[in-house]
Amino acid sequence: MKFKLNLLRVAALGLAAASLGAGAQTVRIANQGDALSMDPHSLNESLQLSVTSNVYEPLVxxxxxxxxxxxxxxxWKQTSPTVWRFELRKGVQFHDGTPFTADxxxxxxxxxxxxxSDMKSYTNDVKDVRKINDHTVEIETTAPFPILPDVLTQVFIMSKKWAETNQATRPVDRRKxxxxxxxxxxxxxxPFRLRERQPNVRTTFVRNGTYWDKIEGNVQEVIFTPIGSDATRVAALLSGEVDVMEPVPVQDIERINASAGAQALVAPELRTIFLGMDQRRDELLYSSVKGKNPFKDKRVRQAFYQAIDIEGIKRTVMRGASAPTALMIGPGINGFDPAQNKRLPFDPEASKKLLAEAGYPQGFEVTMNCPNDRYVNDARICQTVAxxxxxxxxxINLAAETKGTYFPKILRRDTSFYLLGWTPSTYDAHNAMNALMACPNDKGAGQFNLGAYCNPKFDELTRAVQSEGDKAKRQAMIKEAFDLHTADVGHLPLHQQSLAWGVSKKVKVVQRGDNYLDFKWITVGR
Structure with missing residues (x-):
């Protein structure tokens, strides 16, 4: 009943928007979870960045x-191997009317x-940022960084004046x-302004009438509503109470496509789903093993890997809507080599043997942390792995919870064994190498390497990949680095999931491979 009442309020807002003028349109979007904050630097999570990217913008x-x-x-252009110069757009205003400048x-x-900040891994190699004039800046990096413009696509620009006035000069710490x-x-x-924010209930955006660029779509208002129940989310789409929803449960794709008013947009996603293990502590926080850490032993990590029936997960959990992987990146990411994408065989007997060799002939007990409202069938994946x-x-003691409590917990590294998904936002292997697999440091490298896998040779290659301009040499370095990580069984890659959006046939959207939904490209009623 609570959901129905909320939808009545949503419908009322839609009527209000329709009265704004001829051609005014409202689109109602539902997701299984909510953006956890409107702060663009507080959480490096794609749903949050997708939502806030409609309000904030990057340089590139x-x-x-x-x-x-x-x-x-x-x-933008390189003026030296370590310096990039960016010419800034003139005449741009923040939503409060403050001019956008180099400051x-x-x-x-x-x-x-x-x-x-949860965005340190994007700027950890920035040595200095200099103001040349009000509309020109130079960014100096610690080493040559040919893909810096790609990296900056995820770094959103805030108003210095607004942040200072509102005591928001530092991003919120989701861990605390x-x-x-x-x-x-x-x-x-x-292109859109935030009008109303009710966390976990509803967030409303309205078209920015003073936007610097032409807005292609005709939407005037966007109402974003989290609906955790798969069945309720599908029912809301089929009844016309929402216009766009994601993810579509894989078992409901055919049902939606058979309906009169909606369709499922299904395409490969660039995200890789994987499992991580605490390899840093001398004793795991949540395990029956005392006095030592079994995940420090490669044989144990490999035993876990070979115990997972990834084809079974694809068949029974994902209904075929996944691509099993042996790598931490997938097709579509620069540096991906299909020749390397060969998983260790599913072999429970080999797993038992490896566990016995490592000193755990009877196995052991460990807690596994998992979200239940972030990735496609995330909780069911974890149940099947268990x-x-x-x-x-x-x-496995499975601790599945909403991402609102899950992410702060694992980002504190308060975990022994966890599930995570990652889309390299630069569409380049270096992003995953630097953020997920490099040894963690206080500069932002390894910021999401939550189990602290560490191989100094891998780090050396990560730094070399960042600076290398020769494509062939760079690809050889990426290959060598991924071979090292695979040999170490540094993480347990599972699969790339498929995108599945449910969309009203009255609505046109652009489905990006990184699962971002741009409000400026949504058209209703054409």
Whole structure:
């Protein structure tokens, strides 16, 4: 009943929007979870970045085909191997009317590097940001960084004046549950403004009438509603109560396509789903093993890997809508080599043997952390992995929870064994190498390497990949690095999931491979 009442309020807002003028349109979007904050630097999670990217903008944007395109910067060039110069767009205003200048760029890049920021891995190699004039900045990196423009597509620019006025000069720390004005309010330069924010209930956006660029779609208002229940979300689409929803449960794709008013848009996603293990602590936080850490032993990591029936997960959990992988990146990411994408065989007997050799002939007990509202069938994947491991003697205590509590917990590294998904936002292997697999440091490298896998040779190759301009040499380095990680069984890659959006036949959207939904490209009623 609560959901129905909310939808009545949504419908009322839609009527209000329709009265704005001829051609005014409202689109209602539902997702299984909510964006956890309006602060664009507080959580490096794709749903949050997808939502806030409609309000905030980077220097360099992405076109419909994911190629880089000018955004708040009109052009950029390297003036030396370690220096990039960006010419900023003139005449741009933040939503409160404040002019956009170089000062906002310096402020925003510095803000991504302070404690509490979840975006450090994007700017950890930025040595200095200099203001040349009000509409020109130079970014100096610690080493040559040919893909810096690609990296900056995820670094959104905030108003220095607004952040200072609202005591939001530092991003909120999701690990500590701290909030500030930027958590609930927003002041960007993007095509949509935040009108109302009710966390976990409803967030409303309205078209920015002073936007610097032409807005292709005709939407005037967007109402974003989290609906955790798969069945309720599908019913809302089929009844016309929502216009766009995701993810579509794989078992409901055919049902939606058979309906009169909706369709399922299904396409490959660039995200890789994987499992990580605490390899740093001398004793795991949540395990029956005392006095040592079994995940420090490669034989144990390999035993877990070979106990997982990935084809069974594809068949029974994902209904075929996944591509099993042996790598931490998938097709579509620069550096992916299909010749390397060969998983170790599913072999429970080999797993038992490896566990016995490592000193755990009877297995052991460990807690596994998992979200239940972030990835496609995430909780069911974890349940199936737990059942697979039980067959080789490992008892999994599954802790599945909403991402609102899950992410703060694992980002504190308060975990022994966890599931995570990652889309390299630069569409380049270096992003995954630097953020997921490099040894963690206080500069942002390995920021999402939550189990602290560490191989100094891998780090050396990561730094070399960042700086290398020769494509063939760079690809050889990426291959060598991934071979090292595979040999170490540094993580347990599972699969690339498929995108599945449910969309009303009255609505046209652009489905990007990174699962971002751009409001500016949505058209209703044509």
């Amino acid at each position: 944007g992405r076109a419909k085909d994911l190629s880089v395109t000018p955004a708040l910067a009109t052009s 906002d760029v310096l402020f925003s890049l510095a803000r991504t590097q302070v404690d509490g 549950g701290i909030e500030n004005a930027a958590s609930f309010r927003a002041n960007g330069t993007g 059942a697979n491991l039980a067959r080789v003697g490992v008892k």
